Each structure stands twice: as C-alpha cells, then as structure tokens.
Amino acid sequence: MALLQLKNLGKDFGRLVAVNRIDLTVEPGEIRGLIGPNGSGKTTIFNLITGFIPPSRGSVFFQGEDITDLPPHAVARRGLARTFQLTTLFKEMTALENVVMACHLHLRVGLWRQFWRTARTRRREKAVEFRAMELLEFMGMAERANELAGELPHGHQCALGISNALATNPKMILLDEPVGGMNPTETAQTMDRIRRLRDLGITVLLVEHDMKAVMSTCDRITCINFGNKIAEGTARDVCSSQDVIEAYLGGTSGVCSL
Amino acid sequence: MIRRILVYIVDNFRWIGWLMILGAVLIVLPYMVRTYQVEVLILLLIDIILVVSFRLITTTGGWSLAHVPMMGCGAYATALLTAGLGVPFWISLPLSGLAAAVMAFILSYPLARTTGFAFFVASFAAGDSLRLCWTRFKTPFGGHKGLTNIPVPEFFSSVDLSAPIPYYYLALVITALCLLIMFRLDRSRIGHTFKAISMNADLSRSLGINVTFYKMLAFTIGSFFAGVAGVLLAHRLWAVVPAQFGFVTTLYLLVWVVFGGTRTFHGPILGVVVLTFLSELLKPLFEWVPMIFGTIIILTLIFFPEGLEGLGHRFTPWLDRQRFAAGDEPRH
Amino acid sequence: MEFLFQTILNGLMTSSFYALIAVGLSLVFGVMHIVNFAHGEFYMLGAYTVWILFAKLQWPFFLAVAAAIVLVGLLGLISERLIFRQAHGQVLSGFIMSVGLVFILQVAVVKIWGLGKMKPVPAAFPEILNLGGVSTSWQRFIVIPVTILLLGALWVFLDRFRIGRALRASALNPDAAALQGISPKKCAAVAMLLGSAMAGAAGALMAPIMSVHPYMGHSVVWTAFVVVIVGGPGNIKGSIYAALLFGFLTTVITTWIDSTVADLVNALVMLFLLALRPEGVMGHD
Structure with missing residues (x-):
C-alpha cells in the first residue's frame, strides 16, 4: 500500500x-x-x-x-514530519534544547505532571534528552549540542533542522x-x-x-x-x-x- | 527524601540565602515606612502579580491588551460573590480567579488564532467589551458607579484585615504563592513549549505542538492570576468601578513590562518596582508623570530594547551561557 | 420611510468619519507596520488646531481645516523621523512607542491648554440642510463631501504618481516598494505624512460637532482599529467597506438602543469575524 x-x-x-x-x-x-x-x-x-x-x-x-x-x-x-526551506529553528535555544523540544510528542506526560515535574516526568525528560543526543550524533552534531542554534554555521543549522524533524519519530x-x-x-x-x-x-x-x-x-x-x-x-x-x-x-x- | 531536600538546600544555598534575605526585608518593610507607603506597597504587590501573569501570556508571543479587564473580571466576580451572595473571601478568591479564567478561555478562541496587529486590537476589543458590559448593565454590575461595600476578608478574629499592615501580609503571602506557581510553570516543559511557540510558531506546529491549544492555555492561566490580583484589589479598595480597568491602566502595564523586559521571569517585576518607586518620587510632578513615562518607554525601546534585564544580560552573557551549557537552569 | 432616510444619512456621515480616520491608520500600518496608537492624538490635535484658528483667531473654517491637515501631517512626519523609524518594522516596538507618544502628546496638550472645561467650537455652517424630508445641519453633512474629496485625492495620488504606486504596493507587500525603485524610508515618511494628515482632517472637521478635550482621541482610535482589522490591514478599499459596515451598524444601534451597546456590538462583530477568518475578513486573497 x-x-x-x-x-x-x-x-x-x-x-x-x-x-x-x-x-x-x-x-x-x-x-x-x-x-x-x-x-x-x-x-x-x-x-x-x-x-x-x-x-x-x-x-x-x-x-x-x-x-x-x-x-x-x-x-x-x-x-509525517517536515523541514522548512530557510533554516527554521528555535534560534535562541541550544541545539540540544531544540531537539528536546522537538521530542515534545514523546514526552507523553500530562500537563499536570509536567507542571509538578513528578519523578516520572523527570525520568521521561532524561530519556528524551538521551534520545535527542543520539539524534544529534546521527546528524554529526554531537560536539555542537550546547551551542545556540542561531549561532551555528549554515550547514549545521540545516542538519539541526533535519534532527528536529526526526525527533518527532x-x-x-x-x-x-x-x-x-x-x-x-x-x-x-x-x-x-x-x-x-x-x-x-x-x-x-x-x-x-x-x-x-x-x-x-x-x-x-x-x-x-x-x-x-x-x-x-x-x-x-x-x-x-x-x-x-x-x-x-x-x-x-x-x-x-x- | 529528607536527605534529598537537604542536599537540594545545600546545593542551592546561594539563591535560597538571597530569597530568605529578600523575604526578611519584605516582612519588616511595612514597619519601616509610613502608613501611606504601606498602601503603595500593597498596590505594588498586586501589580507584581499582574505583570508576572502578563509576562506568562507574552511568552507565547502575544501581548494581550485584555489583561487589565481580566483583573477587573476577578474584581467584579469577588464583589458579586462576597458582597452580593455572602460567600467567604477565602472561597471567593479562587472562584473569582476561575471566573476570569473561564471568561478568558471563551475569548481566547478567536484570539488565539490571530497574531501581531490583529491580536492587539482583538484582545483590546475583547477586554473592552467586558468593560462596556460593566458600564452598561446596572444590574448586577452597578454601571458607572460600580459595586461598593465589598467586605474585608475574614481571618482569625484577632486579626483586623482592614488595617494596612495585616492586609499587606495577606497580599504578600498570596503574591508569593502566585509567583511560586508561575515560576514553576515557567521552568516546566509547559513554559518551554510556550517559549518555543513565540520563537517559531510554524516550526512548533510541524513538530506536533498544538499551538492554538497552548496559546489558549497561557491566556487562560495568565488571566486566572490577573483575576486573583483583581480580588486583592477589590477587597483593599472596598469598591470596584469600570474606570479602574480602562485603557490607561493597560498602558501603564505595558510600560512596566517593556521597561523591565520580558525575557526573564524577574524582568517585569524589576520594571514595576522601579517605575512605582519613580512615580512615588515624582509625586509632586504627578501631572507630568505620564509624559515622563512616555519618554522613558520610547528611549528604552530605542536604546536598550531588552529592558532593564537586558542591561544585566549585556554584562553576563558568558556566565549565562555557561550555566546553560552545564545543563543547569539559569538562576535568578 | 423618513426614518429610513434619516438613518441612511446618519449612517453615511458616521461611515465617512470612520473612513477618514481608518484609511490613514491602515496606510501607516500597511507601509510601516506600525500600529499607531497616537493616531487618535493626531485627530485630537486636528480638532485643537481648528479650535485655536477658527474659534479663537476667527480664521475662515476651511482655511483652519487646511492648516490642521498641514500641521498634523508635519507632526506625523516629525514623529516618524524621531521615533517610529527606530522601531525597524517590529510591530510590538512600534505599538509601544506610539503608546509613549500618546502619553507625551496628552500631557503636552493638558499643560498648554488646560484640562478644565471643554473647548467650545461654534458651528461654521449652522444652517439646517433639508434633503427630501430629512434634515441635518450643514456642519454635520459637510463631512461626507470632504471625505469623498480627500479619499478621491488620495486615490489619485496612489494611482497616478510613482511614489503613490510604490506606497500602495508596499502596503500589500513590504518588498514591493524597493522593486519600484523607491526607498522604504521615503515610503514610510510619505505614508506617515498622509496618514496623520487624514487624522488631522477628521479631527478638524469634527471639532464643531464633538467636544474638544485632550482625551477625545481615545474612543475614536479604537473604532478605527476595528475598522482597519476587518478591512484587512493595509487594504484601503477594505477599510472603506468596513467603515461603511461599522458606520451603519453604529448608527442603527445608537438610534435604537444606545452608543454603549453599539460599541459592544462593534467589538463582538469584529471578534466573531476574526474567529471565522483570522487572516482578515476582507483580506487580500
């Protein structure tokens, strides 16, 4: 099909x-x-x-x-994920924070638990961060994880855009x-x-x-x-x-x- | 568990220390100043709730001009509940906040779909239609004269909350509680999502974030706290009139927030504290105060558009970056 | 039947007034991306000019109106140079700057001419006009032909002159002005000049009818914003249609109920329209 x-x-x-x-x-x-x-x-x-x-x-x-x-x-x-033509990123976040945000869908924790940051939320957040790091590694950006997205060189911004899309699984x-x-x-x-x-x-x-x-x-x-x-x-x-x-x-x- | 708490305290000793000093100052403050100044401090605390909840909405990217009417919503709700129906203050406090939140939720449906120019005007129109209702409908809102005889909050009979100093403490506790909740929210995933939306709404959508939902959420939560601020205001002034929640108050709110800056949690608080202090200093020139504020705001936007907080940032970008890099949340 | 004609006449007068205010606002927003909240204060200053020149110095009415148009237009130009240019097209900064300007202008007017009692402006044309059984004063009626004249002149300017075409293009698309070979800065200056001049004209025309005081711009500017939003920001034709819509709506409701309810209905109609079509109701699609 x-x-x-x-x-x-x-x-x-x-x-x-x-x-x-x-x-x-x-x-x-x-x-x-x-x-x-x-x-x-x-x-x-x-x-x-x-x-x-x-x-x-x-x-x-x-x-x-x-x-x-x-x-x-x-x-x-x-x-069904997508990227945008001009590099579209959360420019004031670091590369890692970008991908973590992009993993939004996989947090699977209700708003209430997110607010209280329960142990479960924190465990999930750790897991999400780990996954985000894996994705950055896959796109060859691991060593740039903590740089602000807006300050990355162009090629890396493009790669980060793809990482973001991939993060939605x-x-x-x-x-x-x-x-x-x-x-x-x-x-x-x-x-x-x-x-x-x-x-x-x-x-x-x-x-x-x-x-x-x-x-x-x-x-x-x-x-x-x-x-x-x-x-x-x-x-x-x-x-x-x-x-x-x-x-x-x-x-x-x-x-x-x- | 206890060990974890202890470790946390030791780890964060520096800011907990500062917070305790600040708390101590705020507790002794009313005894150090004149009665009139205590009144000013009470209003300042209410304004602090107002600006912080306003900032909460701005983190999603929309500057709501309906915020002051939302405060009015809380004030009118508590006036009707306590003076009209005899509901106790402590029940009316959350209920009135909720009333503002429900009203905000309804209005946020059209509002959350607009951006930029349309959002300004639509949010203003939404807020102003509330104010027009209060003016127009004598029952139950009392028209131009508003509602009076709002009771003093009841507490243990030994404490008279009609006096300024006890009311100051009431406002202090409620303000602290509200700020704590909003701070928590700001630092949670929800707060991060709000900021992501304001940075890039299209990207957020493409990553599966329901932007409209989060905008409505921020608007509703922010309005809840505005409503709480309104409750505190109503019970202090014993009366509410529509004119209090007119556009002039909104303009002041904007000036406070822009002057302080909205990037950080403390920015707007800084703005409202400094400008309230300034307008008290300029009391003899009160007719000129709007002009001075107008000039300040234009100069702020031209010369340091990030507001007061931006001044700090200019000197500590490196420090901040390091904290981020260490996976630590920036402390304030 | 007479009632119907009366309503139509009143509606046309209100719509003309709204159109005069809103078209200027829409032009400024379209070209500069400034939500100019001080537009209401420009309107107020137009009324003050007529009060001084016509009521106090006994100038002929239309000369006073012309002077108001020129003076307020120049004031707009100056504020663009000194203030709005610094907003660099950011909607939020521009809006807050205009809020600052509102504060400054209001205090200045209060300080110079006082807050106290209203400024009486006698009617320049107190004669009664009879039109097929319905009547109004010439003073009220005059707003219709003058609005048509001014909007017509604006249209000719936007359609026949190179800079006018650049202006119209850049109101719809910011990059378009550059394509016409005219710098965005020049466009912004001209837009601000024209926009403020129209606010001044509206204030000048309404001075004998409205009460002249430092805060008179407040309610007017919001109605104008509602009109601009519904017409689609930067869309001048749309603003005129929207002015007709809200002009008649206000007139009918004010006649039947009262003006507060009219304001309320205007706001709700706009919210309803926005919920249906967030991108602007008569937006350029």
Whole structure:
C-alpha cells in the first residue's frame, strides 16, 4: 500500500493557480525527489500535505488515512514530519534544547505532571534528552549540542533542522532543500545521511535544486512545472523527458549534468 | 527524601540565602515606612502579580491588551460573590480567579488564532467589551458607579484585615504563592513549549505542538492570576468601578513590562518596582508623570530594547551561557 | 420611510468619519507596520488646531481645516523621523512607542491648554440642510463631501504618481516598494505624512460637532482599529467597506438602543469575524 498519496491535489491563490491537479504516490522505504523550476509549486505542495495551508481541491492520504483537513500538529502526530526551506529553528535555544523540544510528542506526560515535574516526568525528560543526543550524533552534531542554534554555521543549522524533524519519530519526512547553501562536502555528507534514513525505515520526499544530489540519491523523481506534473520515474527517465528539458531550458540551467 | 531536600538546600544555598534575605526585608518593610507607603506597597504587590501573569501570556508571543479587564473580571466576580451572595473571601478568591479564567478561555478562541496587529486590537476589543458590559448593565454590575461595600476578608478574629499592615501580609503571602506557581510553570516543559511557540510558531506546529491549544492555555492561566490580583484589589479598595480597568491602566502595564523586559521571569517585576518607586518620587510632578513615562518607554525601546534585564544580560552573557551549557537552569 | 432616510444619512456621515480616520491608520500600518496608537492624538490635535484658528483667531473654517491637515501631517512626519523609524518594522516596538507618544502628546496638550472645561467650537455652517424630508445641519453633512474629496485625492495620488504606486504596493507587500525603485524610508515618511494628515482632517472637521478635550482621541482610535482589522490591514478599499459596515451598524444601534451597546456590538462583530477568518475578513486573497 502506498504510504503517501496525493489525489488531484490543487491550490489557487486568487486567480493564480499555484498547484493545478497533482497525483503523487510514494511507496514505503522510497526516497523520492520532487524537482521543478523556481515557482513551480513545490513548497506549496509541502504546505498542502502538512496542513499549513488548506487545499482548494483534492485530498491527501497518509497510510490510507485521509489527512487533508488535519491541522499541522495533527499531521505531525501521525508520523509525517517536515523541514522548512530557510533554516527554521528555535534560534535562541541550544541545539540540544531544540531537539528536546522537538521530542515534545514523546514526552507523553500530562500537563499536570509536567507542571509538578513528578519523578516520572523527570525520568521521561532524561530519556528524551538521551534520545535527542543520539539524534544529534546521527546528524554529526554531537560536539555542537550546547551551542545556540542561531549561532551555528549554515550547514549545521540545516542538519539541526533535519534532527528536529526526526525527533518527532516520523514514518515519513518531507525535506525542503536539505542541502541548500551547503558546500560540496557538506552536501555529500547530508545526502549520505538521508540515504541512511531509509535504513531506519523512514520514507523521504525531498525538494532540492542541487540536481547532482537529487539524481544520485533519489530512487524516483517527480518533476513539476506551473503546478502540473510533467514527468515521473527514475533519474534516467526524467532526464530524457522532453518536457523536463524544455521546462529547465526555459529556466536557469540544464537538468542532467550527470 | 529528607536527605534529598537537604542536599537540594545545600546545593542551592546561594539563591535560597538571597530569597530568605529578600523575604526578611519584605516582612519588616511595612514597619519601616509610613502608613501611606504601606498602601503603595500593597498596590505594588498586586501589580507584581499582574505583570508576572502578563509576562506568562507574552511568552507565547502575544501581548494581550485584555489583561487589565481580566483583573477587573476577578474584581467584579469577588464583589458579586462576597458582597452580593455572602460567600467567604477565602472561597471567593479562587472562584473569582476561575471566573476570569473561564471568561478568558471563551475569548481566547478567536484570539488565539490571530497574531501581531490583529491580536492587539482583538484582545483590546475583547477586554473592552467586558468593560462596556460593566458600564452598561446596572444590574448586577452597578454601571458607572460600580459595586461598593465589598467586605474585608475574614481571618482569625484577632486579626483586623482592614488595617494596612495585616492586609499587606495577606497580599504578600498570596503574591508569593502566585509567583511560586508561575515560576514553576515557567521552568516546566509547559513554559518551554510556550517559549518555543513565540520563537517559531510554524516550526512548533510541524513538530506536533498544538499551538492554538497552548496559546489558549497561557491566556487562560495568565488571566486566572490577573483575576486573583483583581480580588486583592477589590477587597483593599472596598469598591470596584469600570474606570479602574480602562485603557490607561493597560498602558501603564505595558510600560512596566517593556521597561523591565520580558525575557526573564524577574524582568517585569524589576520594571514595576522601579517605575512605582519613580512615580512615588515624582509625586509632586504627578501631572507630568505620564509624559515622563512616555519618554522613558520610547528611549528604552530605542536604546536598550531588552529592558532593564537586558542591561544585566549585556554584562553576563558568558556566565549565562555557561550555566546553560552545564545543563543547569539559569538562576535568578 | 423618513426614518429610513434619516438613518441612511446618519449612517453615511458616521461611515465617512470612520473612513477618514481608518484609511490613514491602515496606510501607516500597511507601509510601516506600525500600529499607531497616537493616531487618535493626531485627530485630537486636528480638532485643537481648528479650535485655536477658527474659534479663537476667527480664521475662515476651511482655511483652519487646511492648516490642521498641514500641521498634523508635519507632526506625523516629525514623529516618524524621531521615533517610529527606530522601531525597524517590529510591530510590538512600534505599538509601544506610539503608546509613549500618546502619553507625551496628552500631557503636552493638558499643560498648554488646560484640562478644565471643554473647548467650545461654534458651528461654521449652522444652517439646517433639508434633503427630501430629512434634515441635518450643514456642519454635520459637510463631512461626507470632504471625505469623498480627500479619499478621491488620495486615490489619485496612489494611482497616478510613482511614489503613490510604490506606497500602495508596499502596503500589500513590504518588498514591493524597493522593486519600484523607491526607498522604504521615503515610503514610510510619505505614508506617515498622509496618514496623520487624514487624522488631522477628521479631527478638524469634527471639532464643531464633538467636544474638544485632550482625551477625545481615545474612543475614536479604537473604532478605527476595528475598522482597519476587518478591512484587512493595509487594504484601503477594505477599510472603506468596513467603515461603511461599522458606520451603519453604529448608527442603527445608537438610534435604537444606545452608543454603549453599539460599541459592544462593534467589538463582538469584529471578534466573531476574526474567529471565522483570522487572516482578515476582507483580506487580500
């Protein structure tokens, strides 16, 4: 069964059609790339899936459940996490505090117990902190755990953003430009970690402009333009698609510099 | 258990020591000053509850202009309960706080969905509609003249709570209790979640935090304590009138809080204490006081936007960072 | 029937007044992101100018109004330079700064002209106007044509001039002004000048009708805020529609019940609309 399924999903902003009618199916364990020229509606699709903006038409299914009208926090609770395009962090907290906050869902202690900080709460908090530290280690940030998030270098901020999303213990994660603004070494490291997410059983849908990174990492790629799907398939299929080439020739650079 | 408590006391000796000194000063203070000044101190304690509960709401990112009307809600509730229905003060105190909280909960439904500009205006409109109700409906609220004959709180018959000094102690105990609870809340996971929301609401949502719920929670809890402050005010002044809870009081509240700063728990307290002291000093110039406050607030925002507490921070960022790094909560 | 016409006439007069106040406020918010609470004090100063020039110095009424528009506009410009520029577009700082300015202006007015009795401003046009059986004084009626004239002039400015277009664009989108090649600072200054001038105009026009005192701006500014919120901040057309809505609502309820209930209903209507559509009711979608 498909993990994530978009049926006929669309969004209009006034008279502007941002996303027309998108059908998309992501299978469990897949790393799916979502590409398209600037302004083609990729981030809007993320916002539609995660409930940040209500769609004008169509529906979103996650694990067979209709999540179209759920608010963002409810979507996150069902195991669908996301990151944001510009590094979005709790800038005045340390890296560790960020991830601890992101583990919010797993504290599973009522408000009353949180207030009194009962022994159980404290035990849970310790466990959460331990888990957060593990996640930071996984993203290669352990030694920076106590630095303020806002003062970290760009690459680490991106990594922290992913750690935050991972902390919600997702079944699937949507990454919005995970390697934007990174140098080639950082990019390679990050893409390597994204591949390792699959080993943890996490399905990935990512938007990225760095074609080399997308082509080398993703199992399948979906290309959209002007809010419409224009191609789907393996890296090779998408590269050879006439529509994709045209879409990108109209834009800034060639797609397939593999 | 006892050992743990002892260890805790030894570990935290420094701030417990300071707290005890502060407590001792506050206990002997009313005997060191004139009767009029005791009255000022009582009002100051009430204002401290007000600013700290206001800060609680601001930690989620919204500056409510309905806070003073919420205090009025508590004051009117206790006036109706004690003077009208003969409910004892000690039962009316939590009940009136609760009345403010319930009112806040209802109003927070539209309010929690707004941000920025809309939140200011909507929260003001919400608070002002309460005040208009008190003005308009003579029964039960007494219209412009408000409600009078609010009884003196009963206590052991030997203590007369109508005198300033005993009432000061009553206010002191209740204030201390309220601050303790709010401090606890501020340092708990709930308090951290509030701050996370104000830092980045979208990220919080994406991490599964129900932002609207937490905003409503903060608004409701903060209004509960505002209501408690209102109870203390009503029983001291023996009367409530709608004009007390008008926008001018809200403006002063904003000035206190901005002057003190909202980052830390003690910031707003510092603000209200310093500015109350200042306005007492400037008593002979009372007509000029709003202008002086206005100037102070503009200069504060331009030259040290973090308020008084920020001044301290400028000199101790390193120290603070170290405490954070040690996994310790910053002490105040 | 007569009653209906009377209500429509009164509603139009109230709406014009609201529109005059709210459009300026909306412009300032849209361009500068300042919730200018001192807008009410600008309105108050407009009324004071007319009191001094028209009632005391016997200037012609419209000359006094024009002077009020210019003077209050300049005051707005000065306050932008000295104070609001420092807010750097942060809504909260801007709002609190304007609160400080409210305190300063109120005390200044009290100190200069005294708190005591109201400042009587005689009607410039005491004649009664008869319109198909309903009547009002010219003084009250005059607010409608003047508002239409001023809003029309504003519209021409925003539509035909380059800086006006930049202003309108940046009210909807802060980055847009830069695209038009006009610095945000200049936009802010012009917005503040126009916004305050309109508040001054409203105060000047209402001076013979309202009671002139240092705190007269208070209730007016809140009604204006309600109008701006419902109209969608920065959306001038929306503000005008909202002014019509609340102008008529206030008139009808004041006629039937009283003005306190009208204020109450206005606040509740706004809260209700916000609960339905938090992003602004007539917001730019």
